[in-house]
Amino acid sequence: MIPLRGVPAVQAGDDLAALVAAAAERAGGLEDGDIVVVAQKVVSKAEGRVVALADVEPSAFAQGAAGDRDARHLEVILRESARVVRMRSPLVIAETRHGFVCASAGVDASNAPAAGTLVLLPLDPDASAGRIRARLTERTGRRVGVIVSDSFGRPWRQGTTDVAIGVAGVRALLDLRGERDPTGYELRTTTIATADEIAGAAELVMGKTAGIPAALVRGLDVAGDGSARELVMPPDRDLFR
Amino acid sequence: MIPLRGVPAVQAGDDLAALVAAAAERAGGLEDGDIVVVAQKVVSKAEGRVVALADVEPSAFAQGAAGDRDARHLEVILRESARVVRMRSPLVIAETRHGFVCASAGVDASNAPAAGTLVLLPLDPDASAGRIRARLTERTGRRVGVIVSDSFGRPWRQGTTDVAIGVAGVRALLDLRGERDPTGYELRTTTIATADEIAGAAELVMGKTAGIPAALVRGLDVAGDGSARELVMPPDRDLFR
Numbered sequence: 001m002i003p004l005r006g007v008p009a010v011q012a013g014d015d016l017a018a019l020v021a022a023a024a025e026r027a028g029g030l031e032d033g034d035i036v037v038v039a040q041k042v043v044s045k046a047e048g049r050v051v052a053l054a055d056v057e058p059s060a061f062a063q064g065a066a067g068d069r070d071a072r073h074l075e076v077i078l079r080e081s082a083r084v085v086r087m088r089s090p091l092v093i094a095e096t097r098h099g100f101v102c103a104s105a106g107v108d109a110s111n112a113p114a115a116g117t118l119v120l121l122p123l124d125p126d127a128s129a130g131r132i133r134a135r136l137t138e139r140t141g142r143r144v145g146v147i148v149s150d151s152f153g154r155p156w157r158q159g160t161t162d163v164a165i166g167v168a169g170v171r172a173l174l175d176l177r178g179e180r181d182p183t184g185y186e187l188r189t190t191t192i193a194t195a196d197e198i199a200g201a202a203e204l205v206m207g208k209t210a211g212i213p214a215a216l217v218r219g220l221d222v223a224g225d226g227s228a229r230e231l232v233m234p235p236d237r238d239l240f241r
Numbered sequence: 242m243i244p245l246r247g248v249p250a251v252q253a254g255d256d257l258a259a260l261v262a263a264a265a266e267r268a269g270g271l272e273d274g275d276i277v278v279v280a281q282k283v284v285s286k287a288e289g290r291v292v293a294l295a296d297v298e299p300s301a302f303a304q305g306a307a308g309d310r311d312a313r314h315l316e317v318i319l320r321e322s323a324r325v326v327r328m329r330s331p332l333v334i335a336e337t338r339h340g341f342v343c344a345s346a347g348v349d350a351s352n353a354p355a356a357g358t359l360v361l362l363p364l365d366p367d368a369s370a371g372r373i374r375a376r377l378t379e380r381t382g383r384r385v386g387v388i389v390s391d392s393f394g395r396p397w398r399q400g401t402t403d404v405a406i407g408v409a410g411v412r413a414l415l416d417l418r419g420e421r422d423p424t425g426y427e428l429r430t431t432t433i434a435t436a437d438e439i440a441g442a443a444e445l446v447m448g449k450t451a452g453i454p455a456a457l458v459r460g461l462d463v464a465g466d467g468s469a470r471e472l473v474m475p476p477d478r479d480l481f482r
Contacts, residue, residue: 001242001442001460009423086480093480101397110431111422151433155396155481156342156474159414159434161441163398173400181352182250182452190351192392192444193400200402201242201442204435204461211423219242220445233397239327239334240396240481 002027003205004036004214011113012048017135020214027216030142035170035217036132037202040150041111041119042213043128043166049120050113051076065089073109076118080105093153096121099232100165102152122148125166126227133168145170145223149199155240162203164195165228171195172226193231194222243268244446245277245455252354253289258376261455268457271383276411276458277373278443281391282352282360283454284369284407290361291354292317306330314350317359321346334394337362340473341406343393363389366407367468374409386411386464390440396481403444405436406469412436413467434472435463 004023010016020038024030044050058071059078066074067089074092078084081094085101094105098121106121113119122128125148133146148166153159164172172195176187202215235241245264251257261279265271285291299312300319307315308330315333319325322335326342335346339362347362354360363369366389374387389407394400405413413436417428443456476482 088480091480095397099397110426110428111424112426114424115426151431154434156336156340156479157404157434157437158472158474159432159437161402161434161437176450179450181450183352183355185351185353185356187351187450190392191400193395193398193402194445196398196400196402197441197445200438201445203433204438204442204463209417209420209422209428222445231399233399238397239329239332 001201001205002216002218003212004216005212007042007213010042010045010213012045012050014046015135016042016046017132018139020132021136021139023214024140024216030136030140030144030216031218032143033218033221033223034142035145035147035198035220035222036136037147037149037199037206037215037217038132039206039213040106040121040125040148040165041108043125043132043148044119044122045113047122047128049122051118051120053116053118073107073118076120077104077107080107080120098125098165099229100152102150106150121150121165126168126229127166129166129168129228143169143223147195147199147202148228149202151203161196162199164199164231167195167226167228169223170198170226171222171224172228172230195226195228196231198222242442242446243457243459244453245457246453248283248454251283251286251454253286253291255287256376257283257287258373259380261373262377262380264455265381265457271377271381271385271457272459273384274459274462274464275383276386276388276439276461276463277377278388278390278440278447278456278458279373280447280454281347281362281366281389281406282349284366284373284389285360285363286354288363288369290363292359292361294357294359314348314359317361318345318348321348321361339366339406340470341393343391347391362391362406367409367470368407370407370409384410384464388436388440388443389469390443392444402437403440405440405472408436408467408469410464411439411467412463412465413469413471436467436469437472439463
């Protein structure tokens with residue numbers, strides 16, 4: 001796990017892959033099979049997925065439900081939500097249009113470009129990962145995987161862990177069903193969320209306050225054609241809808 | 242992340258820390274600050290937390306609810322449960338006496354010592370981690386942290402990730418509340434489940450079918466006095482009870 005330092009503040013329209021490639025170059029260069037983990041925040045900023053509160057007109061519902069908080073902030077969260085899963089002011093747990101269930105539908109004021117702005121999730125984070133991957137290959141000639149990561153809370157457990165919300169060139173899930181353990185027992189239900197574990201591992205060297213928005217994970221044999229869509233539990237298998 | 246290979250099959254009463262220390266020695270030796278991640282399965286086996294189905298008398302409830310499955314297996318799950326959270330045969334999501342919410346209350350037939358046996362979670366996994374840590378220090382003179390890991394599913398997301406169910410000498414949570422991001426914004430709600438991310442990272446080099454029950458994670462500055470109890474969401478803060 002190698003932190004990629006020195007990525008400058010990212011603005012809408014920036015060539016994020018070029019900034020990451022330059023940081024990787026300073027860290028010794030990319031190698032075939034590397035996984036480049038990029039924080040959602042900088043991906044969203046590069047894609048211009050930023051809203052200024054001053055431009056938001058809150059609905060009557062948002063005004064009524066906002067309580068002490070800025071109704072415009074709640075309005076943005078509700079616009080990003082396909083479904084509100086839980087609401088206990090100021091907390092909103094929502095399902096996004098991508099199918100992710102997370103706090104505030106992924107809307108976040110931390111590490112935003114300026115005071116009074118909010119950063120939204122990318123419209124299609126798998127596509128974001130794919131574009132970054134293609135551009136990294138173009139610039140470096142290396143065959144790498146890309147994961148776009150974000151910090152999600154979990155029911156029943158304290159604290160967030162980083163998970164994969166966009167995947168390109170990496171196996172998202174490792175399906176061990178039908179494999180046997182060393183004693184010959186056939187594993188019946190084991191599927192491992194490899195891409196989520198990689199995103200969490202990368203977070204350990206990135207850090208929200210240190211301004212390190214990307215990391216390399218090297219030495220894992222996880223190339224594949226996974227997507228973050230695969231990490232979303234299908235509604236008919238979801239015991240918690 | 243360094244896999245610890247060559248740990249032999251673990252039996253009740255084995256000195257697991259000595260087996261792990263020997264494997265670490267073959268991998269170049271422990272260093273101060275290393276985190277030793279040990280799979281729950283071998284911890285439980287060393288502690289004799291194994292039940293033979295032949296010794297289990299299922300209750301009438303377990304017989305009625307078991308459907309196609311072995312009622313004795315369901316009986317063991319129910320005995321390990323403080324609360325059943327969801328049940329859709331053959332799946333049981335339960336809260337254990339430790340407060341963990343997971344499939345089958347952590348009861349598992351894979352990597353069990355023999356056919357017809359089930360492995361249970363340790364009675365007190367933080368204490369298990371503490372004992373392994375003390376014994377590792379005794380044998381190697383190194384100050385290390387220990388995490389006992391297990392694979393948990395998550396609502397809304399496919400696949401398991403490894404999380405920390407026992408912690409000793411490692412910070413479990415990183416509390417960033419009150420810290421500021423590089424733009425000066427104060428992080429209000431961010432607490433990171435560091436120990437869970439470390440457990441997930443270690444899983445990437447361990448593997449359920451490869452017989453690698455432990456790994457070292459080196460180079461992180463995460464020494465502390467955390468516990469897995471801290472990772473359990475207190476009921477009054479839990480939106481998903």
